[in-house]
Amino acid sequence: MAGNKDFQLACPLPPPAGDRIQLAHGGGGRLTRQLIEQIFLPAFSGLELDARHDGAVLPFEGARLAFTTDSFVVDPPVFPGGTIGDLAINGTVNDLAMCGAEPLHLSAAFILEEGFPVDTLRTVAESMRLAATRAGVGIVTGDTKVVDRGKGGGVFISTSGIGVVRTPSAVDPRRVTPGDAVLLSGDIGSHSVAILSVRGGLEFDSPVTSDTVSLWPAVDALIRAGIEIHCLRDATRGGVATALNEIASTAGISITVNESEVPVTEPVRGASEILGLDPLYMANEGRFLAIVPQSDGARALETLRGIGVSSGARMIGRVTEGGRPRVTLRSPIGGMRVLDMLSGEQLPRIC
């Protein structure tokens, strides 16, 4: 199965972008980027603020405010380790954290499909309450719409968040410099495997649960330790590989990753092989990349390891010079291969 991994990675191959929306436009990879560049950026010039982050940092009455939004369409809405509700809360909290911002207030807008069970909605709302309480944020404003049967997907949730930036300098991928250390906060792939296990009715020996969690405690710890943070990025849609490619492309640098340093648990590795998926492209909901100056690398790693949500942190690679920005994976036996952005849609409705 290892032999056709490269094929599997890019499968299903997207047809050339046509005049209709394809699933891959929402995959977080190349087509999502095309859609943003061709449709949204020309229309919304303010989005440039967002392009470097998962949110915008704005001046507000003398302070630096972070503002972000995300829609959640995961199917099924309840899965091992979480629900669409805590995914929405943690996802938005994490987008704020990735701006170096302390999450403060959240909004939640629901699009419900006629016929959706009220009990499931109650479960989802309760999991949102718990996630918000744990993350120390309030859900302060909301909205509910209902669409007719067959025109929705059960429940969709759009959350937005406001935070206040706590880093002394801006967190910005353009600050990433050759020599910088690349840290990953923990093992990857378990959110995707958890979703796939319920969706496909698969049973694994060891049940895998979603990694959904607020990452702010880890970012807060880095800030309090006085680490100079160049870039933060949570590895959601498109996974670690796509996040690294986005950073490389924005910063105009290259990144080399040591495959043997990337933590993947045995159950996730086993499930990935069965499913023909590469954990490096799998969506995570509680894992992030931090890029810091070489001199801060060891201390940043130690700091992350001292915090529960990032206790499995590893230094997975280094930023290098190089002509065309690219991400390279060094295999345990020393082979090198280019780690490209996600092409096509690996797993629809994963978040």
Place this chain on the structure above:
Amino acid sequence: MAGNKDFQLACPLPPPAGDRIQLAHGGGGRLTRQLIEQIFLPAFSGLELDARHDGAVLPFEGARLAFTTDSFVVDPPVFPGGTIGDLAINGTVNDLAMCGAEPLHLSAAFILEEGFPVDTLRTVAESMRLAATRAGVGIVTGDTKVVDRGKGGGVFISTSGIGVVRTPSAVDPRRVTPGDAVLLSGDIGSHSVAILSVRGGLEFDSPVTSDTVSLWPAVDALIRAGIEIHCLRDATRGGVATALNEIASTAGISITVNESEVPVTEPVRGASEILGLDPLYMANEGRFLAIVPQSDGARALETLRGIGVSSGARMIGRVTEGGRPRVTLRSPIGGMRVLDMLSGEQLPRIC
């Protein structure tokens, strides 16, 4: 047809709230309120902030920040006088304005259905650009998800907004007092009729276009004129009747409305009669209610009339004492009838 108007108002009658989501849960009336009270308020205690407005007013680093969110699911996405895109922009801008806040920054999250035409998406994005430019706000952060064919409704847009409160005192329905003047910013019903005309393939002699527009200029004018604003409410889902009932219930007062003062254009009146719908329950996207002290009433009316978006303003009624909070409609010939909240769902997917 006038004879069965009361029946038509409540039709389709919702079955008793069961264990499944019904269209009426999204209608903005009684069942929406039940859903909020039974599911969302217990889970999201912060929502109490929102309950009195269409958004939350929060302290932020010494300033008063307004934060609001809304999802838009209108069908079809392009209609006479607007698109789902400018509806989303103006709707969110207006929710901020109803908090007495100057709209500053918006987010936009798209949930697209596989197969949706990219050209229509381009049209929608372009109309958002125009509406944002007119309203003086930036779209600073966004998200795109794609769901599989048959699991979405073409395009859904969730927008959130941030503004800075500009009123000296809080705009809050609990400040509404017997004697206060009730103003309506213009003629009602045209948004609903515009949507229905395309949806039903109906053709009216005079084409009716949506009233979607930013209301901030009108609110800004009231603030600059030094009017003491007790309450602002845009008359979207559930229409003027539902908005007035919500205010009466929150403030613990009653309101009497003079039917002859409520502006309805001839084409809207004609269409309503054909369709058996009451304009007082129809969703508007560019009309609002302002409640001000009796002494400020005439000057507030004059101020509103001097602004384009509220040039058709009228003083439609007065706040009264009374036991149980209720809204009463005085007919042109002096008859009185209770104007209740919307029960059931008058028009699904109207906004």
